[in-house]
Amino acid sequence: MDILDMDRAHVWHPYSSMGKGQPVFAVGSAKGVRLKLTDGRELIDGMSSWWCAIHGYNHPVMNSAVTAQLDKMSHVMFGGLTHQPAVMLAEKLVALTPQPLQTVFFSDSGSVAVEVAMKMAIQYWHDKGMASKQHFLTVRSGYHGDTLGAMSVCDPVTGMHKLFSDILTSQYFVDAPSCRFGEACTERDIAKMKACLEQNHMKIAAVIMEPVVQGAGGMRFYSADYLKQVRHLCSQYGVLLILDEIATGFGRTGRLFACEHADISPDIMCVGKALTGGYMTLAATLTTLEVSSVISSGEPGLFMHGPTFMANPLACSAALASIDLLLSSPWHQTIQQIEKNLADGLGDCRNKAAVADVRVLGAIGVVELEQAVDMQTVPYRFVEQGVWVRPFGRLIYLMPPYIIGQADLQTLTEAVKNVVNGLTQSSV
């Protein structure tokens, strides 16, 4: 049996069903921005493996950081033990993120980092004698992960809340910000957020949001001014602010962290995805001394969470190398150049009948269609053109590794244009 047949018979893929023969391609290796399929074809990567592989694949500096750590130890438990990769990474994250964030809780995936953030917020208020603050307020079209707590703050429709209504905690939702990135946020834009906080702040532990870019919930870019006002309202109403930088962190939006667009800092921040440059699974939840000291001095005086692979040394070493690589590169100019090339390359799509919107921010380029993409055929259209692009819903988007060259980037944007043109022709 060939590997694809075995895959179809036994292996689940993300957001898919078994037995429907959805297109799946087998990768044998990857280097730079190219994925090499086992049938010999090479694909230019337009996805960075879901925001992660910012330095591309099989990077010599990353490889040697991981192998050097492998020679020492791949893992030890973190209960009662510590190690240099974890401590150095925590120091680095504290130095890079906004100043009030001073303590770091490592976990093994983004969803878990969000669970940790939510538990921290609830425990903080419990220990402050305000145990009624157990819920969260967020905006629609958000995405924070697939575990049950994280899911409860994802968009209720795309997160399929109905299906899990008996076990999902009900949270407070307001409409997604309608003011776009670069626009001001009017009183009207923020009114519902404000009203919800005013009415329910005694039940709300924290507002949780993705800063500036809503990723998997719709690839929307909203006003930094909106975020600034949310920060202000949180402080005013005694509610913590959790920013989920799992997708946006490490330069993707043109700033190291997206909250910098709004010049604010959260009380709790989650990072993941590009943290290790896509080498290993690792995430972290950072918080302030205020939050950590209240939790640590309250009752029970412990934070009750501790993943088996907490602060995995291989992953921490990869993260240290990835951050060094990023910071020692002219990443700011690089992202600006990618932004310009994406805007130039995708701009033409705007005039097509099948296209509802085209938007670009940092190294993220989005073509929003009028109708959902046919995932039985469109993946083949991209692979035939030698690129790896994976749309979802009505969205075709590019977020290439930062190391991508201009010619490869152009191949990606041309491929998107060709696919969009094909849609236009077949739908009129």
Ligand SMILES: *Cc1c(COP(=O)(O)O)cnc(C)c1O
């Ligand atoms: C991907 C993502 C998560 C979940 O991370 P996993 O590592 O897949 O669990 C959470 N929040 C945001 C904003 C994400 O993009």
